[in-house]
Every structure is written in structure tokens, then in C-alpha cells.
Amino acid sequence: MNKRKIIAIASFFMVILLVILFSNNKHNLILGDFILTKMGISVWSDGNSGLHYTGVITLTLILLGVAGIICFNEDVHRNFGKFVVLFFIVGSIIYQPTYDIAYGFVKSKLSGLQTIEYIRDGSQINYTNNGGIISLNGKIKLKNYSNDKKEFYIKIPILEDYLSKNAKIITVSNTLKEPVKFVVFPNRQVNLDINFSILDRESEWQSGNLNPPSIIIYNDTEEIYEGK
Template sequence: MIKDNKIRGYIFLLILILNILLMASTNNNSTPFIDRIYYFIGIPSWSGNGNGLHYTGFLSLFIIIICGIGIKINWQKVYPKISRYIIFFIMGVMILTFTAFNKGEKLYKYFQGDLNSIYCYKDDIELSYEKKDGDDKIYIECIIPVKNYSNEDLEFGISIENFSEVKEDKLVTTNLSGKEIIGLDPKEMKLLKLKAVGTTFEKDSSGSGWYSSFNFTIYNNNEKVEFLLDN
């Protein structure tokens, strides 16, 4: 009986870890794996075209709760301390899983070579815009921190294509492109900076803000690598 409970507890733990991994995303694409699966089979992962309820988020939370209950019940006699402090155990599993995934992705970048070895620090990206009253121009500045994980010297250009922002039903759109070739030494971290001037249909208004959902591409003569940000 105790052996069966131990096995069932490990099954719930395995499901929990798999669920956590499906909540993760890659450095080149911020969309979680589970959302990509939903998209592949034609099921929306959000209500209201991305502005409502996150269905996959609720599903993942439900699975975490069920796995927590399953581990607690089956490991009461096998691992009583884990069962007693199940919430802290689950938090620890989540932190360790995400940390291991992040470390593994950086290691993966190390072995890729060329532009695929460039790692983007997505949480530290800044894309800000400012518009002055009476001017139909919008001034945009973007800062992207990246690191070259390879042992190669890399040179590349960068562009942010079809950046758009809807403010009060007035569409703002522009393309940002770096004019100079950027160089990265082996293991070097650098802040990539882009500036551009876009246009807006709303002339008699002013404002400023920041934006975190956009795509950018780095490129050289050999390849193009796209980063999809959806925060």
C-alpha cells in the first residue's frame, strides 16, 4: 500500500513538472508552450482576442492544485514533511524547474554558434514612445539587452518590423532599423539601442508610454534570427 502511494505521488510530481514546463517559453518566443499547443489545434488560449481570461493559465493553475492534493494525500505516510508543507514544496519545485529550464536554454545557446547563440534579456527590454501636441510624429526609442554566449565574434544588423500601438483607436505604426552593424565579442553583453520617428493619425494630442509586445530580427549575410516578444 505504501509503495503504491509512493508511486502515485511520483506520478503527480511528474505531471506537475510537465505542467510547469508547458508554462515556460523559449528565449526566441515569449509565447508559452501550452499556448502554442492550443493555437496549433485551433483553440484560443485567451478570451476577447487576448484581452480577457487566459484559459491556459487557469488550466495550469487547476493542474497545480490537483497535483498538490494528489502528492499530499499519497505521501502522508511516505514523506510526511513534504505532505505537511506541500505549498512550500510546490513553490520549490516550480522555482527549481524554471531555473533549470533557463540555465539549459543558455547552455543551448552556447552550443548553437552564429546568431542563434545570442541571448535576449526579455524582461529588461525598454521600448518607449513620446508624442507632442500638434505634431503628427511619434518618437520611439528601444533598448534591447543581449549577450553573445558563443566563443565567436559576431556582427549583425537589427530591425523591429511593423511595431504598432493602438491608442484611442488611432493606429501608430513604424519600422525601426539600426543603421550601423553591431559587433559582439565572445561572452559580451551589450545594450542595443534603436531610435525612430513614426506617424500617427491623431495630431492634436500628446502623451508617452512604453510597449513590450513586438518582434525584432537580427541578421547578417548568413542568417536571420527572429525574437517574438509577447509580454
Template structure:
């Protein structure tokens, strides 16, 4: 939709989904066109168009979701992994004893729709910093990257904490829904972002 200059969502990539309105408008044009051009030659089809339109309104979302699931199930490696935005978040607050340290508690929900186990690494967005950071072992930037694994068909919420010295903000507290995340391995990377 963006390539046509039309917005898909009312608020970046969430909120009200404008494509519903676009679909209804296109369906109305199709309906009126069918009535105008088919009423003389195929009157039975014209009478059944309202039933077809109602059926499309009810079944289209399920058919689209099924198509996305089939596409993911037939993908390999990290391309078969899906990110659940509504189930993912980051809560952060400054340390009670050392104000310069901020603890970022992440909850990232992912599912492997593929037929093989997938090992990957993860980068997440730091709230208020607009930067990405690798998730490491023992929450230490100098240590190695933390490896994550999803078995075939497994949906899992990964919970981890990153503690960092925060020079910019002395006291920081808040939460962030659907943080940007990047998964990567030897195959490449896949970016999950609502923006």
C-alpha cells in the first residue's frame, strides 16, 4: 500500500488498519461494475453478489492468515521464524543503588513455523537510545553472543535482562511495547519492526 502512497495503518504500523476501508471501496466498485455489465447477460450472478461479498468479509482474514502460515511453514531457517509483536515488550528502570546502571528486562515472543530446528542470535532495540544491542551471555557486552534455539513448531517467549551503564540519563524508568528485534545467524538476518 505504501508504494501507492496510501497508509496501511493509522499510527505507523499499528492502530486502525486502513486496508479494510480500501478493500470495502474496491469491493463496492466491483459490485457496481458487475451490476452494470452483467445484469443483462447473467442476472443470477448479479443476485448472488451480495452473498459473495459478505462471505468474503468473513472468510478473507482467515484465508490471509492461513496463507501467511503456509508461507512461513515452507520457509527455511530464520525465514520461518515469526515475531509476536503484541506479546513482546521491554521494561526498564534504573538500579536502586547505582543510578547510572539501567536494567532492561526483555520479553520477546517468537515462533518457528518451519520443519527444522533453528539456532540464531538476537539484537534488540534499546529504549530511549534508538540503537540496537546484541544479546550476550551473562548480560556482559564483552562476552560471547547468546545463542537462542527454536525447535520445529515451537513458540517461545525469551526473557532476558541487559544491564548497562547509562551516561545520558541518570534515572530512567518505563516500558516499551514491541521492541525492534533482529535475528541473525550464518544464513543472514531477519528484521522485525513495526516501523
């Protein structure tokens, strides 16, 4: 294999790698953002808004990768369709497994409750109002990527009705109205059953469904908000 084809193939896989690192995913984590943050580089030009440096870097490197494919493979013009098909086939095969492995590695290196992933797919909460008794039931899926047991509590922000601007924060509690302590063992995924009720006759609650719900995972030292 000549040098031109080696560079073309390397450029091809570089484009796929960049897509893996800098695209959003079901885990709701852009690995490129995480890497840049760990390097001490700001991801945005103005705090959490403005110019997204990750996107600029990604676009630049992808264009360089495409240029490498075009410049160093003399057959690229005749076989452009094949390259596109090959890109999607290879990408679809390695994208999710590679991302899952990288994501698991990143989460396992974090500390505290940050090692817990909130799995939105399959998590849902239903709530009904029966004369001021608000009943909540459903499931919350979590995965602990660390080698330590995690103990925590959960709060659920809920809008009382569709016109409400501020959510009411409901703590998942037991029959004694005490916060329920949840436990997730090392490297385990769990479906937490949520089934409790609160008394609130002052607010005009409407029945509804949160699919998925926003949740707040917390303990005595930290609190993590997980949006929808």
C-alpha cells in the first residue's frame, strides 16, 4: 500500500474519531467538551454561551480530514459514493460501542455522585391529584460506574400545572414522610421504583406524566441536577 492511500485511510478514520469525540449522544455528554475542560480550555467563549470552541475545532479538523482523503486518494472522485456508504457503515458499527467505552471510562474517573449516570430512556414519573393527595409513581434508571457503593436521596422538580413557571421540588419519601435513601452497588445499573404520596391541599395540582423527569440526586455533601 502506497503512502498516499495510507494517509487517505488515516484521514478517513480521523473523521470518524472526531465524530465520536465531539458529537452529542444518548449519554448527554460531549466527550470533546470534557477533554477540553480537563485541559483547562474553556468550551464556550462567554461562560456557557457564545462561540462553541468544540464545534469550531471539530469542523476544522473534519474539513482537514476530508481534504486529506481527497488529496491523497486519486480514486476518491470516482468512488465518492462508496466512501460515503463506507463512512456510514463503519461509523454505525463502531460509533456507539466506542462512545460507550469512552463514556464509561470518563465516568469511572470522576468522584462522588458524578459517577452515577441518569438513564433517561425508560425513566418516567406519573402523578395524580386526588383531593389534595398527590400520588407519584414510576421508575428512575441509574447506573453507577464507580467501584464504590453510592448512597443518596432523590428530589423531583414538578410543575403544578402548565401555567406554573417555577417547579415544586418534591423529595422522594417513605410512609413516615422521611427521605428515602437509595443505594446503588459498584458497576451496577438499577431501576428504582418510585411510589409515594404527599399531602398538598393549598396548591392546585393537575395530573400529569414526566417522561423522562428531571431529577436531583443529592447527599450530605453534594447535589447534582439532571435535566430531561
